[in-house]
Amino acid sequence: MYLVFDIGGTFIKYSLMNQHGKIIKKDKVASPKSCYDTFLQLFFSIIQIHRKDIIGIAMSCPGIIQPNNGEIKFGGSLRYLDGKNLIAEIWQAFQLPATIENDGKCAALAELWLGSIKGKQQAAVLVLGSGLGGGIIVNGQLLHGQHLLAGELSFVASEMDCTTGKGIYAGSVCSSVRMIQKVLVAKGEVAAGGERAFDHIQANDAEVMPIFDAYCLAIANQVMNLQYIFDPELIAIGGGISSQPMVITGIKKGIEKIKKMNPFHLASPQVVNCTFYNDANLYGAMYHYLVKNDLL
Template identity: 40%
Template sequence: MKSNYLSIDIGGTNIKLALIDHSGQIQSKKQVRTPHEYGAFIATLENEIELVLDEIRGIAFSCPGKIDTETGMISFGGALPFLDGISFIDEFQPKFDVPVSVINDGKAAALSELWLGNLNGIENGLALVLGTGIGGGLILDGKLYQGKNFQAGELSFMMKQSGKPNFEDMYGMTGSAVGLVKKVNLELGTEDTKDGAAAFEAINQKDPSVYPIFEAFAREIAYMICNVQAILDLEKIVIGGGISAQPIVTEEIRKQYRAIRAELPFLANTLTEVEIDSCRFLNDANLLGALYQLLLNADEEMAVNV
């Protein structure tokens, strides 16, 4: 009997693939480079699916872009704009005759935390994913909240008033983890401005030449958390994305959040402090969350057919 599912996390650089069982145990993993032409992209996925088709009960995708989880339709596609207007359900389900699901990558991260991670058992929470921009997934009443247009939790587009509206002042830019690493490396004179290891070596040593840059970044995220908390009154917020593997990231965000509250006693006295923690899952988050979406779809279908 087939006992595994194929979970596929599509990124701008690599496609990650994993065989995962129904309980969320990863059996095997691999990755391939992401083709940036539609025909080659589809051919690569079809080849990888064919390799394990005899072993799987379904295919779960995590993908950039605004995604209708009911139809599998992708809008925009983030770093892969050729995916705009494509439905992975229509593309792959008839070919392979297994259930297919697709979900936005940030929301997949939230689902992984809800299912098996640090939002498990939480009724109202948020996974805040720090990367090129700021993605995320809202958990409300114990379920992923996507919104009418499947775009709830797109925190990058939160704006601050600073004259004429512009993208540079959106939180997705001022709270960009990629931007943080670049700024730190420019200050350090590192040849590769994308070198996260070099940037965080200096940050962890609290190098006085760059630590204020990191503090300012953490304060931006803390202000965002204050704004979200004023609207939603969440129980817990978990910090994800590649940089969250560094404990100092969540620690400094929590420190800045508490500092803001201390500077505004009326705020602290009115709004209860939200718990801020790190995500449990890092590189595997989207793979696990994508599978959980597929399992949720199956449960819903079963309920309808009863």
């Protein structure tokens, strides 16, 4: 078996998984907020508990990851990981082979392995969360790009003032966290959570539907951009809120609205839901390990 980690800003999720993608066991612990030594102590304690049952470790991690040597160039929401190399740390402590990949790219790999874009040569996965992440598949392979930035869609401009250079970026207008906060503020329920926000959306509440529709239109805009940039077969929508059926419906309506407003549009993106939601990064990290070690 393999020990698979999804390292996130809030939780470190982990599972025991076999080479066929079957999760045997999974759990999670809170991510340390500011100290690498505390993180490493916790991380190693999980590995030690499972050491006798595993033959390798696969990791999904936020930030910019160097695919050749596993160095975390930029730790994203966990800045204490900047410049660290967990593959080297694991080998030194446990003599176990390990792999690591960016979390958005792992979500794309999960869908490529066992999910909605399996068998596709050109595809994209958009992960809706605090920003807009994802991965791009070209010729059946994950695209990293020259500077490891392919799929970092949060930094794509949604609007730009060409006189000042100031812009509004996809990571802001496509943030599900911001959308949910706006809905709850509109209803005077700032202490409530995402489920309560979607109760109002499902009820077609007149106060919140303009917020939700604008959010879906912003995502639809990025879907259209991707379609023109590399013309994929499918674009899959993932992230926790994508399990809400009205999200994919809203995005499709947004695409139709964009096309209606500009009849010269040639693009007709094929948009589908991802197969995996909260476990996507675990599956993608496992697939990445298997590919890197020629086990598929």
